[in-house]
Structure formats: C-alpha cells, structure tokens
Amino acid sequence: MREEYQAFRTMLERRGVLRGAAMLGAGAAILSPLPALAASSQSAAIRKAAEAGKEASVKRLRDWIALPSIAAENRNMAEGAAYMADLARDAGFTNVEIVPTDGHPGVFGTIDVGAKRTLGIYFMYDVKQFDPAEWSSPPLEGRMVDKPGFGLSMVGRGAVNQKGPEAAFLAALHAIRAAKATLPVNIVLICEGEEEIGSPHFRQVATKPNVLAALKKCEGIFIPFPSQDQTGAVDVNLGSKGIIELELVASGEKWGRGPKGDVHSSLKAMVDSPAWRLVQALQTLVTPDGNKPAIEGWFENVRPLTEREKSLIRAAAAAGDEAEQKKALGVTHWINNLSYDDALIRLAQEPTVNIEGLVAGYTGPGGKTVLPGRAVAKLDLRLVPNQTRAEAEKKLRAHLDKHGFTDVEVNVSGGYDPTEVAEDSMLIRTELATYKKLGVPAHINARLAGSWPGATFTAPPVSIAAGHFGIGHGAGAHAPNEYYLIDSTNPKVAGLVDATMGFAEFLYTLAAMK
C-alpha cells in the first residue's frame, strides 16, 4: 500500500532520523543550499496568484478534511467521489466522470489544452480510519497548530495522506488559471477511493477504455507527495518492491486434527496442536536464520541489481550515517554482519518473508492453560522485479502443499506487484530537473524497499512511468495528529504556497524537457 511509504517516513521522523534516503535504498545526491524558488517564464504572476489564492486553498483543504471518506467503514464514499469530482471541475478539469467499480467509485477527468505533452496525476480521495479520542485536536476540524522545526500546520485526518499535497496540486492549477498563464501540458486526473484498503478495484478504473486511452498518452504519472524532510531533501524513487500481505492460518477446523476451538491444555497429550502445526509450516518458509525465503522457485524471476543500481546505493551508503541509523532502529548488526553498503544493496535486492505478527490462543498477561484451536501468522512478502504477486501467491501455496501443509490457509488481504521506472524516463528526468531548478537536494533511490500501487500504471496495459513528486512537508499518516505544513518557518522546507509553486514548476519543466 502506498501509504505504507508515508507511514515509514513518519516512523523515521519520529525516531529522529534526519534523512532516511539511504535507508530506503538511495543513490546519488544533488546537494546544494536551498535558494529561492526558481524563476520560470510566467512564475512571478503565478506566484502572485498562488499567494492571493492561499486562503481559498487553505479553506479547500479544510473543507475536504471535514468530509472523510473511509472505504473500510463504507463512510461517505458516494459523497467523497462527488466532492472529488467537484474539486476537479473547480480546478478546470472537463468531462469529469465518476467511474463505478465493483467496489467504491473512482473519478476521472482531463484538461486538454492541446499541448504537446500530457501528464497523469493520481489522487486518492479516501483517508485512513481514526479515533478522535487519540487526537489532541479534532481530526475533522483542520485546526492550525505550530509544529516546531517546520511551522504552522493543518492538523486533520488526511492532511498529509493525501489531501494536503493534492490540494496544493489543485492550487497550482487555480493559480495558473488566475494568472491567465497558459497551462503548458495537458493533464489526466485519475482518482480512487479505496487506496487505504489496498486499491482492490482501482485497476477497473484505470482500464476503463476512455481512461486507459487517456493514461496511455501520458509521459508519466505521479501522486502529489510532500517529499521534504526537515533538511529540505527529497527522494526520487526508481521503483519499489511489491508486497503480498497475508495471514497463514492453522486450525483444527481445516486440519481435521486438533480441536476446533480452544480446549484445556492438559489435553495436549492426546490432541494435536494447530499452534505447533503453524510453527512447523512457518519454519519451512525461510532459511534457519530467518533471513532468506526458502519457498520453492522463489528466486527464479528475481532480476539482480544492475551495476548502475548498485553504484547508486553505494553512493547513498557513503553519504549516509550508519551509526545514526543503527541507533534510530535499535539495531547493532545488519543481517550476516554485512557492511553498510552491502546491507543497503541487500535491502534493495532481496525478496523477504517477514512475520508482522503472531496470534494464537491466550495473548493477555501471564498464562492460561489452553490448547488453541487456531493459530495465525501475519506475514508480508516483499517482491522484487521481475517477481509478480500472482506468481508468488501460486508458489507459496505450492510450497506449503509440497511440504504436506495443504490444510494451512493462505488468506491474502492485499498486495502489489513490484514497480520500476527508468532513470532516463521523461518523468524521472523532469522530477530531477524540477528539483534542481527549485534548489532542492534530491536523492535517487535505486529501489524503494517499501511498496505502493504504482504497478497499476507501470504494468500493462497502461505501461507508463509512475512515481511521487512534490516539495512541502507533513507527517502522521495513519496516526493521530496527522498534519500538513502550511506556513513554513524552516527556510529549507516548502509551505503550502511554495509547494503549489513546486507543482507549477514541474508542469513548465515537463513542457520544456528535451
């Protein structure tokens, strides 16, 4: 899930890691002090319009936060899609349509100015669930709160994930129009309302014939993303690992041995144990050190990193602070006692089988003499190019069956294929060129070890470059007190108006790219 990346960022920020780029598998750094935003031909007028439109932008974001669409709770989904469509129309999109799916609807619209190039923009209009009791200000009110080291920020569910940066992108379109400037590229907007539940029907939106036709014309697509940390630096990702999230379940019910429910633990002497069954099935999935998948055929389609990718990572390792990262993570040794650069190469290179959680029987304080009828391991399996989710699911099932665990259930809750974007693609070149113009230090990540649903775009039939772009800052995705920076007090980090200008800059840069 895409938000996963945002959540990871938040975690690193909380742990006080200034720059997590290297940790994500990063590369060459274009380091320079942050100057004023770059001047494009029409930028003065657009900036003036962006400043003038700031209050309207802030209100637009606040009103949007007040309408939380939550797919997991089936809350405000039709309302959220209609609101998204209105936001798109207000920003100048035409032919805006609500696209029904087997789940909740998507939204699609275009701005065709007859430009040579077309840019795709991906929005999510849904937000993560929240518990108001955990928040220090009401999650739907969008109150302004000072965040030390950054500045005045709007607090609310969805503020950073993803309404704030999306609102900044819309603000750029409003500002360009208000400045009577010429929009330099055509824009295709595709939105979904199920991102937080793993985008189960998004492919239906993207492959609707008129949507697909529009997407295929795009030079690439990005999700507006507030990429800056407190040093002002940003990441440019050349792809990400895929993921399968699943529960492995051993139960007396399916096994036909052991109890169907929990029974008294003394019965272990005459009754089989689904919890032991789970342990035995689990331990076949990895090497004895727990570090390498041992599922049959798992590495068949794994593409080794290229020398270029490795050199990007080595450069990131050289620029990174290994001691600080170890401290932040509470880790004293990397796997196999690898050196830092080898560990970062392994981070990008290797598929993983990770235990997210174990749940069986009695889980409270102390003990309770039960023999559980059911045991669950929550796993995530990270995939690398050219593995696919479909292939991996099939191989996992075949592996368990071959080892005699036909009864052990594999309940997949979601996942994505890995994604790759060429370093020389128009999208990445434009991102780098824009950041350079903006004076923002950008790190190239050879591969994000986390995962996002970009494969919907990068895989056939859409087959376009996809990534994240944006300056600005926010944090707290999926957590209480999520926020998005509005008025920056940090000279290296963009507030709302500068973030707006960053998106405008991208559009003009794209139009001018060779």
Added chain:
Amino acid sequence: MREEYQAFRTMLERRGVLRGAAMLGAGAAILSPLPALAASSQSAAIRKAAEAGKEASVKRLRDWIALPSIAAENRNMAEGAAYMADLARDAGFTNVEIVPTDGHPGVFGTIDVGAKRTLGIYFMYDVKQFDPAEWSSPPLEGRMVDKPGFGLSMVGRGAVNQKGPEAAFLAALHAIRAAKATLPVNIVLICEGEEEIGSPHFRQVATKPNVLAALKKCEGIFIPFPSQDQTGAVDVNLGSKGIIELELVASGEKWGRGPKGDVHSSLKAMVDSPAWRLVQALQTLVTPDGNKPAIEGWFENVRPLTEREKSLIRAAAAAGDEAEQKKALGVTHWINNLSYDDALIRLAQEPTVNIEGLVAGYTGPGGKTVLPGRAVAKLDLRLVPNQTRAEAEKKLRAHLDKHGFTDVEVNVSGGYDPTEVAEDSMLIRTELATYKKLGVPAHINARLAGSWPGATFTAPPVSIAAGHFGIGHGAGAHAPNEYYLIDSTNPKVAGLVDATMGFAEFLYTLAAMK
C-alpha cells in the same frame, strides 16, 4: 495451579460433557444409584444440626464472598487472612495463627480432640480477579439464582473456587459441635492466600516448624471440592501431572541482532527478525508433528505407568463415550490416530510441551507492515512422575543453550511438581469408602492430566497423601457467574446440607478405617 482442575471441569460442563472422568485419565467405576445419605452412628443428630444451621452457613458463605482477597491485585489480603482466622476460630480451631510469608500470609490452626487419627485440610482464602460488567448478578452479593438441572445456587466470585465447599466443610464442624457429637479425628487446617497466583510462598507456610510438625501427623490432607457432575458421579485422583508455565521470549534487546522495538517491515531485507528467531527456537522443542518433547534428557526420569494404572485407564475408556468426547472437544482424531484407550493412556503417561499462546508484533485485524522487536510464546510444560519442576527448568535452559538460543529468555511464571497418591493410602481408601457409604459413584483417576499444588504436601519434608474430596456441585471457576449449589433439585447431586453431611461422613469413616 489447582484451580486449573476446577476450570477444566467448568469447561467440560459448558461443553455438555456429562462425565469427564475418563478424559482426565480415569479408572474403575463404582456405579450404583444414589440412595439417601448413609447413616453413621451420630448422623441423625448431626443432620438435624446441619439443617438447623443451614441459614447460618449460607450467611457465612455470603459474607465471605463479600470480602474478596485477590493476591494479584493486593486486595484485602490482610483482611482476608484475619477473616479466615476468625472463620477457623468460630468452627472450633484453637491456636489459630496468621503465618507471615515473604508474600501474603497463610493461616494455621488445629482441633486436637485427642483422637487416634488426624486429618489435614487445605483451604485457599483468595479468589480469582473478576470484572463485574461481565456478570449477570453482582459478583460480591452472593445472590441465589436457579441453575436448571441442579437447583438454587449462590452466585459470586469464589462461590465454587473455593469458598462454597470450604464453607460446607466448616458447616460440618459447626453441626458436629451443635449436635454435641464427638469429633472423631483431630484436624489440622492450613490456608493460603496466594493459590490463584500459583502458591509462590505456600511452602513457607507448610514448612514452618509447628505447621510442619502438625502436618506430618496427618493421615492425609484434602481440599474441600464439590466433585459431583450432573450424574452425581465423582472422581478420585491418584495424582496429577506437574506443570511449568513460562514465556519464551526472543527479542532484539537480548539477542543483540534485529531491532529493539518494532521497525518497518521493509527492513527485513537488512535486519534480523526476533519473530523468526522464536519460531526457530520453538521448533527444536518438539518432534515435527508437535506431539513429543524433544528437549534433551526430557524422558530420563519419566516413570512408565504401571499395569494397574493402565488397567484403571482401560476400564475408564470402556466406560467412556468416545464419540461424545470427540464432539465436545471438536476433535476428529486423537494423536497418531490412537484408539480411545491408547489415547487416554497417552494422556496420563506423556509429558507435554504445549503452546498456550503466541504474541508478536501486530495482532489486530488485517495486517500492519512491521518487523517486531520482540516475540513471545506462552508455553505450559506438563510433567509426569518422576520429573521435577527444577529438573525440567534446567533441562529446557540447557537445550536452548545447546541449540544456540542462549539469548531466548525463559520466564517461568509458576509451576508445580507432579503428585502421586497411593491407591492404598488411608486418604484414598477413606475417600472411596465414604463415597460408597454415600452411594456416590466414584471413578478412580490413575493420574489427572491437569495440575494442582498438592506436591507441597506429597513431597518432602511433609510427605503425606493429598487429594480432593467432597460431594456437591458448582461451576464457573475463573469465569463470570461462578456459582455453588445450595438447594439441589437433582436427586443425584448434593446441595449444601448434603455436602456438609458428606464431610461429616468422611470424618467418621476415617476414624473407623481399618
């Protein structure tokens, strides 16, 4: 823990298993229809006194329930010990003393009537924690509620575990005194307030010189126990398995590898996983089918069942309803597809390593992309004669160390040695003779697969027979709506007055034993 047996009974009753004796490892049945209570020499007068004293007995129980002593919460411990001492004095015990320990105090008292024989009685004055919100009548009020199939019962925390049957025993002493009958045996009373937390200091009470000297004079000791199920049948246990309850903990903290806390799961590619470490350590503890301990030297001191024990179990199997038991437990096959009698023999014979629970990382609904810094398996290890808890703890540690898991913590929360009582001991012979006089069908359990703290008495330096005795009924130990039967409407099951008479009968039977 002793209450463990009570909880097991409750579970079986809830599942509608009429008779769990065979399941506990049972033997020969003395089946006969339940007549009126047997007539001993002075029984008519004692019964009259017991009837007359019934309201006082009920009030005594209700008042006691109103004062819950809970060691885990350090609630009413001094008050509970003082109250226990008052109850003992009121029932005729002299030299009653509160016995300090390093934890909460015990209570000790004697009634010396110069009789030839002395009986030990073990009380617990503490009760299990409770949440009033889960109860359908207030847990400290002792309200009378009709329990279909049994009759009017007092509902309250501690009603069956163990204040109800203890109050019935005290009522027998009151009735004998009120009837001006001669108490036929001397009585030694030893009480603790930490039974529900695993009796950590009870040995200090039992080995205090004057207490030890008194205990050593006893023919045996029992805890008053409402043994009857709805058929009226009771169990007589010739011993029980021991138990060690523990948590096996793998953590980055202790391991020096992996993270100290939870980190983002994408890091699995470069960071070791304590959850995988736990899985690998666990799977060394048992055979691949999960059914036999594989800890080095585990079977060195295991005494095989005798032919007599096996024949008792085979008789129980013949009398048991295998299909009904499988249904009640939700089990379709016993371990290794054993026959019913072989499964019951295995139940009594084999030590076990059971997973009570698994807890690591994210345990809520769905998934969360974390790599947990800590993983816990809650285990109970059942021990059989002549294993000891000390030996087993040492061997478990040595096994883990030998397999390289020196970092995996073994946190023992409690446990008991196994216990054994000779079938021809005065205690068991008296139990059987009393039940026979009472016309109560009694099953001899060769070995209880559950566990109780009887080893305090059966092991040196006390070295006396120990068991459970009593008619009557109750259920819900450790659960909401715990109850103890007062006015029976089931002709096969004793209410309070008959349970009182059952204890009186035991005293006279013991005095008359050859």
